[in-house]
Amino acid sequence: MPLKKPLLAMAMAAVLILPTAAQQAAAPPAGAAPKLSVPYTKFTLANGLTVILHEDHSVPQVAVNVWYHVGSSREKFGRTGFAHLFEHLMFEGSKNVKEGEFDTLLEAAGGSNNGSTTTDRTNYYEQLPSNALDLALFLESDRMGYLLDVVTPKLVDGQRDVVKNERRQSYENAPYGQAQIKMTELMYPKEHPYHWPVIGYMEDLTAATHEDVQEFFKKYYAPGNASLVIAGDINPAEARKRVEYWFGDVKGGTKVEPLAVPPATLSGVIKETLTDKVQLPRIYLSWHSPALYQPGDAELDILSGVLGSGKNSRLYKRLVYDLQLAQDVTAAQISARYGSRYLIMVTARPSPDPYEKTLERIKGIVDEELDKLRATPPDAREVERVKNGYEAGFFSQMEQIAAKADQLNAYYFATGNPDYFATDLARYQRLTPQDIQNVLKTYLLPDKRLELSVVPDAKKTEGGR
Amino acid sequence: MTRVFALIGALMLSASLVAQQAPDRSKPPAPGPAPSLKVPPVQKRTLSNGLNVWVVEMHEVPVVDVTAIVKSGAAADPTGKYGLASFTAAMLDEGAGSRDALQLSDAIDFLGASLSTGSSWDSSSVNLHAMVSKIDAALPIFADVLLHPAFSQSEMDRVRKQRLTSLLQTRDNASALASASFARAVFGPRHRYGTPSIGNEVSNGEMTVSELKQFHSTYYQPQNAYLLVVGDITPDAIMPKLEKALGAWKNVGTVPKPTLPATPQHGAREIILVDKPGAAQSAIRMGWVGVARSTADYFVLDVMNTVLGGSFTSRLNMNLREDKGYAYGASSSFDMRGTAGPFVAAANVQTDKTVESLTEFFKELEGMKTPLSRPDLTRARNLEALSFPGAFETTSGVASNLAELAVYGLPESFFSEYVPKIQAVSVADVERAAKQYLQSDKFAVVVVGDLAKIEKGIRAANFAPVRVVTVDEVLK
Numbered sequence: 001m002p003l004k005k006p007l008l009a010m011a012m013a014a015v016l017i018l019p020t021a022a023q024q025a026a027a028p029p030a031g032a033a034p035k036l037s038v039p040y041t042k043f044t045l046a047n048g049l050t051v052i053l054h055e056d057h058s059v060p061q062v063a064v065n066v067w068y069h070v071g072s073s074r075e076k077f078g079r080t081g082f083a084h085l086f087e088h089l090m091f092e093g094s095k096n097v098k099e100g101e102f103d104t105l106l107e108a109a110g111g112s113n114n115g116s117t118t119t120d121r122t123n124y125y126e127q128l129p130s131n132a133l134d135l136a137l138f139l140e141s142d143r144m145g146y147l148l149d150v151v152t153p154k155l156v157d158g159q160r161d162v163v164k165n166e167r168r169q170s171y172e173n174a175p176y177g178q179a180q181i182k183m184t185e186l187m188y189p190k191e192h193p194y195h196w197p198v199i200g201y202m203e204d205l206t207a208a209t210h211e212d213v214q215e216f217f218k219k220y221y222a223p224g225n226a227s228l229v230i231a232g233d234i235n236p237a238e239a240r241k242r243v244e245y246w247f248g249d250v251k252g253g254t255k256v257e258p259l260a261v262p263p264a265t266l267s268g269v270i271k272e273t274l275t276d277k278v279q280l281p282r283i284y285l286s287w288h289s290p291a292l293y294q295p296g297d298a299e300l301d302i303l304s305g306v307l308g309s310g311k312n313s314r315l316y317k318r319l320v321y322d323l324q325l326a327q328d329v330t331a332a333q334i335s336a337r338y339g340s341r342y343l344i345m346v347t348a349r350p351s352p353d354p355y356e357k358t359l360e361r362i363k364g365i366v367d368e369e370l371d372k373l374r375a376t377p378p379d380a381r382e383v384e385r386v387k388n389g390y391e392a393g394f395f396s397q398m399e400q401i402a403a404k405a406d407q408l409n410a411y412y413f414a415t416g417n418p419d420y421f422a423t424d425l426a427r428y429q430r431l432t433p434q435d436i437q438n439v440l441k442t443y444l445l446p447d448k449r450l451e452l453s454v455v456p457d458a459k460k461t462e463g464g465r
Numbered sequence: 466m467t468r469v470f471a472l473i474g475a476l477m478l479s480a481s482l483v484a485q486q487a488p489d490r491s492k493p494p495a496p497g498p499a500p501s502l503k504v505p506p507v508q509k510r511t512l513s514n515g516l517n518v519w520v521v522e523m524h525e526v527p528v529v530d531v532t533a534i535v536k537s538g539a540a541a542d543p544t545g546k547y548g549l550a551s552f553t554a555a556m557l558d559e560g561a562g563s564r565d566a567l568q569l570s571d572a573i574d575f576l577g578a579s580l581s582t583g584s585s586w587d588s589s590s591v592n593l594h595a596m597v598s599k600i601d602a603a604l605p606i607f608a609d610v611l612l613h614p615a616f617s618q619s620e621m622d623r624v625r626k627q628r629l630t631s632l633l634q635t636r637d638n639a640s641a642l643a644s645a646s647f648a649r650a651v652f653g654p655r656h657r658y659g660t661p662s663i664g665n666e667v668s669n670g671e672m673t674v675s676e677l678k679q680f681h682s683t684y685y686q687p688q689n690a691y692l693l694v695v696g697d698i699t700p701d702a703i704m705p706k707l708e709k710a711l712g713a714w715k716n717v718g719t720v721p722k723p724t725l726p727a728t729p730q731h732g733a734r735e736i737i738l739v740d741k742p743g744a745a746q747s748a749i750r751m752g753w754v755g756v757a758r759s760t761a762d763y764f765v766l767d768v769m770n771t772v773l774g775g776s777f778t779s780r781l782n783m784n785l786r787e788d789k790g791y792a793y794g795a796s797s798s799f800d801m802r803g804t805a806g807p808f809v810a811a812a813n814v815q816t817d818k819t820v821e822s823l824t825e826f827f828k829e830l831e832g833m834k835t836p837l838s839r840p841d842l843t844r845a846r847n848l849e850a851l852s853f854p855g856a857f858e859t860t861s862g863v864a865s866n867l868a869e870l871a872v873y874g875l876p877e878s879f880f881s882e883y884v885p886k887i888q889a890v891s892v893a894d895v896e897r898a899a900k901q902y903l904q905s906d907k908f909a910v911v912v913v914g915d916l917a918k919i920e921k922g923i924r925a926a927n928f929a930p931v932r933v934v935t936v937d938e939v940l941k
Binding site: 246 | 486487488490491493494496497498499500501502503523525526527528566567570571574575576577578579594595596598599623626627630631633634636637638639741742743744745746776777778783786787788789790791792793813814815840843844845847848850851852853854855857858859860
């Protein structure tokens with residue numbers, strides 16, 4: 001399901017150049033920051049598939065990671081949730097892989113696998129012992145080339161049921177689940193591809209057909225619309241030969257037209273209240289904000305740290321620590337390819353006051369804290385604190401080949417440069433308190449935002465008190 | 466394709482020629498010989514106060530992970546004080562040494578480090594993860610948190626409200642309610658395992674500063690702890706720093722050993738229903754008393770559970786998810802603790818397939834008593850054995866593997882013996898274990914769901930006697 005960007009960029013994997021013996025001899029003076037870089041080899045097959053290879057022998061394993069540059073934003077009206085349903089079908093076998101074998105073969109080789117779908121892309125990945133690299137390449141190439149040979153209406157029905165249960169588990173039977181869906185519906189106009197949830201609507205999942213599968217595959221699953229990363233215990237020259245062997249016969253496809261995305265703006269304050277089977281009321285404030293990697297994106301990430309990360313962050317300290325009105329505070333820039341959302345979310349503590357009054361009070365305090373920052377930039381130390389967390393996060397995520405592989409693909413898709421790690425970190429490191437204040441004043445307008453409240457269902461239920 | 470072809474390709478054929486050759490897709494390429502796991506050597510040292518320090522060098526990334534493991538957790542909670550270990554651990558970083566809670570948080574955050582405290586059934590821990598360049602500045606704070614927590618009354622009252630609110634939110638979450646209800650059904654209200662490790666509303670409401678201080682001074686002693694240091698350091702470089710930070714930590718007296726009674730095995734199948742009106746799914750949890758971490762059947766149960774519910778291709782998941790489509794996933798696990806913890810099989814299933822799902826659960830559990838096919842056994846053994854090196858990829862992964870050795874007193878040879886012992890598990894071993902450990906006719910079965918829609922059907926199916934339990938009873 002959709003990957004969400006956490007508060008700090010901990011999910012943004014980063015990779016350190018490994019200090020070899022020679023480099024250690026010429027090590028920078030103590031105190032100098034270690035350099036972020038990930039060496040890679042990139043090439044393109046005749047069918048259009050871009051391949052990125054990265055060598056890391058820390059453990060005798062390899063990470064194979066394929067991105068198809070299609071997500072829920074490419075879905076048709078009446079077929080929401082299709083990109084994700086399609087992701088499920090990719091694990092059900094292909095011309096030379098019987099149903100169920102995708103998983104049994106990988107597990108028998110000691111491998112794990114999964115996939116995920118966002119608004120903008122779908123990824124598929126395996127991590128397995130390096131001696132079984134050929135197996136992963138066989139499986140990935142077979143479904144890239146020959147999926148349609150085996151997809152039947154019955155197979156679609158089976159995964160349709162699984163996905164409906166995923167929706168029940170993650171949204172319908174999850175506390176505050178419906179608010180997640182409501183938010184994008186209220187923020188984006190109907191014709192905007194971020195209006196509907198990645199998981200889709202039940203009736204659209206019901207309506208999806210076998211023909212839809214064929215059309216979607218032909219349009220979006222050609223090698224030219226994908227990129228493959230292999231990271232880990234490989235010899236790049238050898239790995240290249242194996243990739244050419246397995247993917248060379250996959251037919252190329254037609255070029256995918258750029259997505260035309262209509263503008264999304266709010267012209268005033270949208271207020272809405274939902275009831276849910278929860279114990280505590282919660283408020284969501286949300287604004288439109290700059291797309292991933294665009295100017296303002298990193299600034300808003302830092303703002304999130306200033307507002308909501310750690311006991312000393314402004315909203316946490318005021319609402320959770322000092323006043324103890326709230327159980328939790330979230331502030332996050334939810335970055336995406338065609339435009340982002342900025343979110344502030346606060347869950348109230350139990351209170352004798354009516355729910356609406358409690359949420360109004362919390363909202364007033366959030367606005368007070370935002371006003372303070374509009375009047376005076378954050379302290380240099382506050383900004384430094386958040387930046388230091390980002391830097392450490394970049395390095396810690398370099399410990400995992402799977403995280404590196406996915407980030408190489410992410411950077412390649414967004415910027416064309418897989419080794420964008422140092423440039424990405426530099427986006428954060430160069431920011432000043434003034435920069436943070438500026439984005440707050442520009443994007444978090446008090447009179448153009450969503451104010452979504454969730455209040456407990458008035459009916460007392462067995463789960464309530 | 467085979468490894469032989471890869472070699473020929475490397476030696477004789479140019480890349481373009483290889484690319485033009487159609488791949489042989491007639492059968493899946495067989496993996497070559499498995500690479501051997503290089504278990505990183507554990508370098509064992511001690512501080513002057515006797516504290517055991519285990520160091521593992523990993524120089525790929527300039528980070529270091531430092532964990533103090535105290536070998537006492539929720540199992541050491543006195544009767545009526547459930548949640549004491551958890552509350553004590555939660556308070557360690559709410560002010561310590563010369564810093565109050567806000568100053569401490571600021572100091573750690575400013576270093577870009579993360580510091581966390583926590584407890585499980587059998588241990589409590591303080592963990593520091595930092596850039597190696599920040600370790601000198603972070604270690605004294607880590608030591609204060611471990612040795613000199615303030616346990617201030619006002620901070621405790623604040624954290625208490627947070628914990629009570631979390632307990633209230635349990636009512637929103639069908640899975641959490643089902644787990645709590647299942648533990649209560651198997652272990653009862655008087656055994657520690659019958660109540661969540663965080664405790665309940667009453668115990669968290671009553672706990673005092675002096676009780677926290679008492680738990681800390683009784684159990685947080687060097688003789689009851691290990692220090693695990695993993696990352697871009699060497700023992701020679703780190704030991705003087707650890708000595709300076711932690712050398713003054715002294716033993717103060719005998720550490721009591723937890724004396725949890727063995728739980729009588731669940732005697733007969735029963736079904737416990739908890740109402741969650743309007744729920745789109747039913748949360749099912751079923752099982753009984755499993756095994757302690759010290760079980761001689763550790764490797765057999767690892768393989769058996771991988772087949773039953775411990776992997777994607779496990780029988781429960783393939784049946785309930787892939788074949789029937791009743792659930793997003795189904796699984797099972799043995800929670801191995803100091804004394805026998807629960808075995809549980811679990812899934813959240815769509816409301817209108819609750820009875821059908823229960824039937825499939827029982828069918829798969831019974832089916833485990835029939836000897837496994839060779840491919841099933843091989844796949845499960847390979848998955849566990851061949852994926853084992855992945856557990857040593859990150860500093861925190863290595864640290865958590867070391868912590869298990871420390872807490873349960875396992876020999877370091879556990880790592881090197883793991884693969885051969887898994888590969889030695891036989892069809893007969895699994896058959897014997899399934900008959901012993903998976904007697905579903907004696908299981909406690911919990912279903913949290915919309916009783917207006919599911920109760921009648923469950924009763925009519927006659928799986929076992931049914932009783933309905935209120936949420937208040939579950940969380941009491």
